[in-house]
Amino acid sequence: MDVHSQEPFWLLKNGLLHSYPSLRQSLSCDVLIIGGGITGALMAHSLVQAGFDTVVIDKRDVATGSTSASTAMLQYEIDTALHELIPMIGEEGAVKAYESCLNAIGEINRIVKALKSRSGFKLKKSLYIAAVPDDEAFLRKEFESRRKHGFNVQWLNRKSLRNRFGLAAVAAICSSEAAEIDAYRFAHELLKASVAKGLRVFDHVEIQSTEYDPNGVRVLTQDLAMIEARNVIYCTGYESQEMLPGKVVDLKSTFAVVSEPLAELPPELRSVLLWDTQDPYLYLRTTDDNRVLVGGGDEPFKNAALRDKLIDQKRQMLTEKVRELYPDLAFVPDLAWAGTFGETKDGLPYIGEHPAFPHSYFALGFGGNGITFSVTAAQLIRDVLRGKKPDELHYYRFGR
Structure with a gap:
């Protein structure tokens, strides 16, 4: 999918900050992240910090999809007003959703400081x-x-x-x-920091086929490299609609x-x-x-x-x-x-498992809170991979 027009501001302002190799050899990993935009970068940062052997692939240069066109406004305010969300999903869930976006701003602030980021983050x-x-x-x-x-x-x-x-x-x-950031530069900074801790990143990788077995997922690329992963996380944003069986x-x-x-x-x-x-x-x-x-x-x-x-x-x-x-x-x-x-119908993301995709998780931060939802997704999916069962996933599930 062509997710943006020519000349998104952040790409012109920054240029191509870094390119990664294509994948020519087969490999294995704990977690394969599909999508190297801001969501995939936040997910990779969280998982690498938690000790997972992680690989990121993207069919473009990393962060040049929707991330490069984002206005990157960081707000806890969801597209659906709190007083309207409460009757839709209940008071507890609505307040938690708002609170998770608020906490995500603080988490980004913490990461920015740790990385000594030059991404223009400002509260x-x-x-x-x-x-x-x-x-x-x-x-x-x-x-x-x-x-x-x-x-x-x-x-x-x-x-x-x-x-x-x-x-x-x-x-x-x-x-x-609230806060603002250059999401394109921040995604590159996250990936660079994670690569220094063992993350492997490959761009211009197209998926030819995906197979599921009891032990994990096997992904074959267009260059016939096989990626064997225990789990796959889809951080593919709006393009995920092309692969999901129902409209979300x-x-x-x-x-x-x-x-x-x-x-x-x-x-x-x-x-x-x-x-x-x-x-x-x-x-x-x-x-x-x-x-x-x-x-x-x-x-x-x-x-x-x-x-x-x-x-x-x-x-x-x-x-x-x-x-x-x-x-x-x-x-x-x-x-x-x-x-x-x-x-989405309620302004909330889709985070977690889908019955049609074994050993797989989705981190789909739809709407105006894509980046803060992505922080939430990175934390929740990390916890699931550690064996926990976060209650909040109920509010972000498919089929809700």
């Missing part, structure tokens, strides 16, 4: 704004639900938003825990625009991530080279060609949205691109 506040006045009641209900369950939130009215953030909106929830995700096209670097970012903008109550929602962050990055305008995905034809139209729409929100900001669009992502 920020998150503003969830009412897109139109009629959404204020919905937003107030969400604020009360989060506050009831212990999340650190603050209600901001129109005057507060204007005075504190230079923002033209009627109301917002301000959450004190609605594929969407999303669009993003990044501005030219500003001489100086207003401090009130530099300190926050922003998203709104529209459906599809608008989202906005800054970068470490003083750009403003905005995304949204999602459309049902039909094919890559139709998606990419919409880029110019969406560039104009997103630019106008930024200028409406921040009338005093000199936003000049520089690059625009499109990517494909997926939405």
Whole structure:
């Protein structure tokens, strides 16, 4: 699947940071991770730290799929509002899902410090704004639900938003825990650190066939190399829908625009991530080279060609949205691109086993919380491989 258009910002900004060899010889391992994006990199880091002999393969250069097109906003706020998720899966599960994303931000912060990462990680506040006045009641209900369950939130009215953030909106929830990162660079840093501890990584590896036996999985590549693994973990994102027997995700096209670097970012903008109550929602962050990055305008995905034809139209729409929100900001669009992502019915990921794939696990962080869900998946699947049975897997199971 063509998961993004040409010229995603992070790939142009960083270039090809590292390439890995293709696989020409057969090998064996404890765990084979299929997919070398941010999810696979986080999974590999977790498993190598836990002592598993781990191999990562990717059909592209690593991290050049959806990871390179991600806006990489790290939030505990799931696409489905907490007060709406509670009646869907129960209060305990909904609160745990939000808490796991919150804890994931802290875990990424810890890893970033340990690696001395240069991935532009920054802790920020998150503003969830009412897109139109009629959404204020919905937003107030969400604020009360989060506050009831212990999340650190603050209600901001129109005057507060204007005075504190230079923002033209009627109301917002301000959450004190959020962050941003360059997911493409971070994925490369994770893989590099794990390779130093024994991880093996191979790119440009296509799978020709997969066989299951009582002891594990045998994967044959296009170059006739055989990989024998006790367990396989699929970190293949939205492309996993092509192999799963039933529909688990609605594929969407999303669009993003990044501005030219500003001489100086207003401090009130530099300190926050922003998203709104529209459906599809608008989202906005800054970068470490003083750009403003905005995304949204999602459309049902039909094919890559139709998606990419919409880029110019969406560039104009997103630019106008930024200028409406921040009338005093000199936003000049520089690059625009499109990517494909997926939405689930409840906004939650799919993590764990699937009955059609023995000795296999899936880490599919669909939706706007892909990276934080990937941290959760790496922790849960690591624990399963250690013989534990985490209760949280119930909420992320297939067939729910």
